Amino acid sequence: MPSHLFADRPAPQPPERDAVEALINRTRLLRGDVDAVRRDTTVVDDDDPQLRWQRALCELAVHQLDDLGEHLGQLRDGISDPADAGHASEAAPRTAPEPSTNSLVGKVGSGEWNLLTDEVSWSDELYQIFGREPGTGALSLDQLPSLLLAEDQPLLTSMVTDCLVDGRPMDGEFRILLPDGSIRTLHMMGEPVLDSDGCTASMWAVLRDVSRLRRSQHVVGRTRNALRSREERARAEHRVAVEFQEAVLPPWRGSLPAPGRGANRLDVAAHYQPSGSSDLIGGDWYDALPLPDGGTLLTVGDMTGHGVPATSAMAMLLGALRGMAVAGIAPGAVMGHLNQLIECSAQPALGSAVCCHFDPATNTLAWAQAGHPAPLLFRDGMGRPLPAPDGVLLGAASGVSYEQDQVNLLPGDVLLLHTDGLTRRNDRSACLDTLIGLAPRFAQARTAQDCVRIVVEELGSTERLDDACVLVARVGV
Missing domain, CATH: 1.10.287 (Helix Hairpins)
Known part of the structure; x- marks a missing residue:
């Protein structure tokens, strides 16, 4: 569903x-x-x-x-490790107003520091980058570190020393604190200027305001980390849901001979088909359980949603259903108790279910449903849905009762129970027509597992919006 x-x-x-x-x-x-x-x-x-x-x-x-x-x-x-974001701050400090441009790179300015005359020359753009008026004068190399954040000052000192002493080009980033208290990130590139004797005469540099670029990289990094965390949570939830489902659903695969001998023996097989459009496990279930009175419980159902909430709700209902069936409670009363159980649970939920009790002594099937597709009965190459007794979705209303119906089964009859989701759009009418059309092939099948295989071959490749379960019970001939 x-x-x-x-x-x-x-x-x-x-x-x-x-x-x-x-x-x-x-x-x-x-x-x-x-x-x-x-x-x-x-x-x-x-x-x-x-x-x-x-x-x-x-x-x-x-x-x-x-x-x-x-x-x-x-x-x-796709998502990958980003380029080094330099000194982008995790605290996302207040930044200075950006230039009126769509570029991620702000203003670019230049400066030159003459070591022989102590003269400093700045472009107008560099004054704007540092938030200074041209009349206040440019900063010397000794004054420049005072504008930097304390943790970035050693980097600038190292860059300038390497440039002036060893003649290495400069290429690095640091953050400055403006007079208004805002912070800018600057990228500095420069190199020494040599005189005729090969000695360092001055140092020039180009500085660009990369505050917006680094802030954007910071946002990209946080978004990437959030996506990775969400993907990891989804994978973990999927793993837990799968383990939950495998622990709750019957461990058998293929046919399960139910109690009984001779003509009344049931041959049971089931199949779980995951969704084709979601990685999350749904709350679908199937079960066939031998009962102390010699009968057999046959049930399928579905809880809304996906993941751990759906599988945990499914486990709760299926466990309660099994317990009540073993205690001898009739299918109609079981549906009513399940509805009350959902009402009392901490997490609201909706579910649909079919509960059947097959009595091999009388060859009768007593069943009830809660907003679920009716079982299909196949006999003599023909198929039809059983007339459905009244029953609303589990969790949809309080204080409701669920009717119970009964049908006689004959040797060779095939009973098919399924959940919604077998077709692309969960169209019950289209699903019903397709399944009934399989009646001639069911008549030729020798086991319940053969019938399940026919259903999977016909509908298994359909791109479904939800998970689906199919359970087939064949009365022995």
């Missing part, structure tokens, strides 16, 4: 893999073109600040295209 909760519109679909692959190829081509321009700028005179600026912009563009290619690759391949 499908859950009472459903979606009336299809879920949003992810981008087509081929479209993302095309974007990746275009990004690679563009990256190659930009890289060619960058290589051309490396042969120019380093004494020209404008040319150094052009080369730095090319470097930044290459970095951004590399990031874009990696993110598109993640989109194509």
Whole structure:
């Protein structure tokens, strides 16, 4: 039986893999073109600040295209480990206002620190990045660390030392605290400028505001972790639900000879068919239980929902049903007690069920149902549903009674019990027509297991919205 909760519109679909692959190829081509321009700028005179600026912009563009290619690759391949998010803060501190642009990279500024004259030159953009008025003057290399968060100051000191002493290029990120108390993340790239004697004369650098980019990466990381946690929970729930179901449903597979000898002997077989559209286990059950009075309990049912809640509710009802059947309580009264049990349970639920008691002494089947498809009786190559006694869904109403009916079975008769979900849209009418159409094949079958196999061959490949159970009982000839 499908859950009472459903979606009336299809879920949003992810981008087509081929479209993302095309974007990746275009990004690679563009990256190659930009890289060619960058290589051309490396042969120019380093004494020209404008040319150094052009080369730095090319470097930044290459970095951004590399990031874009990696993110598109993640989109194509699914959830994966993201690129290092630098110093993105887990506390998500308050950040400075962003430039009016749709780009994840904010303003880009440049600066140069002359070691011979102690002169410092900043671009207008760099003043804006640091939240300073141009009239206040640029910061020296000794003053610059005072704006950084305490934990990032050693990184800047190491970068500047390596650049000035060892002549290494700078490439790193740090966070600064602005006068208004907000925080920005800056990416700094630079290198030493040598004089004619090969000594370091000055240091230039390009800084870009990557606060928005890092914040976006932080959000992506949190979302990725949430998705992974949800997937892990779903896998764990699926595993528990499967183990729960396997522990509760009968351990037998194939035919189960029920008590009785000769013509009244029952041959029983059943099959559980999982949903084709969900990884979660439903609350469907089947059971065939020999009873102390010599009879046999035959039952199928379904609880709404999926996962552990559905399987736990199924286990509760099936356990109670077995106990009452063993105690000799008639099927109609069993349905009423199950309805009361759901009313008293902590978790509200809905369920449907069929409960049958076969008496081999009289060859009669007493049965009751709660909002469930009636058993199908196949005889002499013909099939029909048994007239259903009154019975509402379990948990749908309180204080209701369930009628009980009785039918005589003959040697060779086949009784088929099933839950909803066998067809694509859980259409009872279509399912009934399909099953009744199998009557000639049932007449040729020699065992209950053969009948179950016929049902699975006919409906097993159907894309179902819900789980389904089929139980077949064949009266011995």
